[in-house]
Amino acid sequence: MSKIDRLKNQPNREDVLSYVWLLTERNDCFSTPQINVIQASLTRLRDENTDVHTFRYHVGNLTDYLLQAILKPKIKKIKVLTPLKKRTDGFDLETPVAIFFINRAGLTMGLSAARFLPYGTPIGEFDVHRDEKTLEGILENYNLPPDVSGRKILILDPMNATGGSIECVWKIIDQEYRQKRQQKFAGVYIANIISAPFGVFEVKKAIPEAEIFTVVLDDHLTRPGETKFPSGYIVPGLGDAGDRQFGEGRSELFLGAQKMLKSFVNFNSRSRIRLIKS
Ligand code: PRP
Ligand code: URA
Numbered sequence: 001m002s003k004i005d006r007l008k009n010q011p012n013r014e015d016v017l018s019y020v021w022l023l024t025e026r027n028d029c030f031s032t033p034q035i036n037v038i039q040a041s042l043t044r045l046r047d048e049n050t051d052v053h054t055f056r057y058h059v060g061n062l063t064d065y066l067l068q069a070i071l072k073p074k075i076k077k078i079k080v081l082t083p084l085k086k087r088t089d090g091f092d093l094e095t096p097v098a099i100f101f102i103n104r105a106g107l108t109m110g111l112s113a114a115r116f117l118p119y120g121t122p123i124g125e126f127d128v129h130r131d132e133k134t135l136e137g138i139l140e141n142y143n144l145p146p147d148v149s150g151r152k153i154l155i156l157d158p159m160n161a162t163g164g165s166i167e168c169v170w171k172i173i174d175q176e177y178r179q180k181r182q183q184k185f186a187g188v189y190i191a192n193i194i195s196a197p198f199g200v201f202e203v204k205k206a207i208p209e210a211e212i213f214t215v216v217l218d219d220h221l222t223r224p225g226e227t228k229f230p231s232g233y234i235v236p237g238l239g240d241a242g243d244r245q246f247g248e249g250r251s252e253l254f255l256g257a258q259k260m261l262k263s264f265v266n267f268n269s270r271s272r273i274r275l276i277k278s
């Protein structure tokens with residue numbers, strides 16, 4: 001049965017709470033003022049009057065909090081020479097991670113992660129879109145780092161609605177690294193901003209080893225005719241996360257953000273693992 005047929009019987013929040021870490025309940029990671037900032041950022045994302053620039057700012061902000069909760073980054077001591085030729089004690093993050101993000105909506109999260117994590121952290125991108133008839137994820141392209149062995153695998157996408165997009169990228173990660181290259185992972189982590197119970201249930205079923213982190217767990221996915229949005233949108237949600245960040249399609253804003261990420265990552269290196277269909 002396709003995902004769209006299964007929308008009739010969606011799990012409730014209570015059914016999936018044990019599968020997911022909710023950021024606003026991580027009192028072991030965050031203080032009350034930080035949780036207040038997280039709640040305020042989330043509200044900016046939900047508000048239909050928030051413009052694309054403010055929206056991307058808050059996606060970046062929440063991504064930083066997600067990374068802190070997931071990785072609890074450790075530091076190591078280093079020394080650096082300042083432009084004033086003073087050798088100074090300092091620190092670097094010591095977090096062996098590989099980041100994978102899903103275009104378009106995951107690009108801002110990818111950019112934030114590239115800034116947050118140590119320079120040179122491997123980053124991979126997937127172009128996936130949802131087939132609106134079946135709600136299955138359709139893979140278009142990917143461009144991946146060659147070696148992620150021994151690293152934590154971190155998949156970034158702001159929305160987990162039916163889980164189809166995450167399942168789609170996970171199949172490729174598993175196939176390219178574990179099956180073809182016998183690389184081992186130090187855990188699999190999923191980072192979302194808003195999730196639906198249906199998506200959490202499906203991702204946990206498809207990737208039992210994954211730890212799923214989300215800022216908030218919403219109520220349900222739209223059923224046919226419920227709102228002006230088609231079936232499979234998160235309620236109350238924030239609408240279409242790609243359009244809310246970049247406007248429609250592969251806009252100038254989207255291409256500009258891609259260019260910025262390319263200043264952190266050499267996506268053109270010959271050693272990259274690629275699939276290019278379009
Ligand atoms: C959005 C979002 C996720 C997907 C979630 O992408 O970024 O990738 O939907 O839905 P799912 O859990 O049902 O797969 P979309 O396909 O709308 O593309 P976009 O990022 O280009 O807007
Ligand atoms: N994709 C989005 O961007 N929003 C949703 O609510 C569901 C899928």
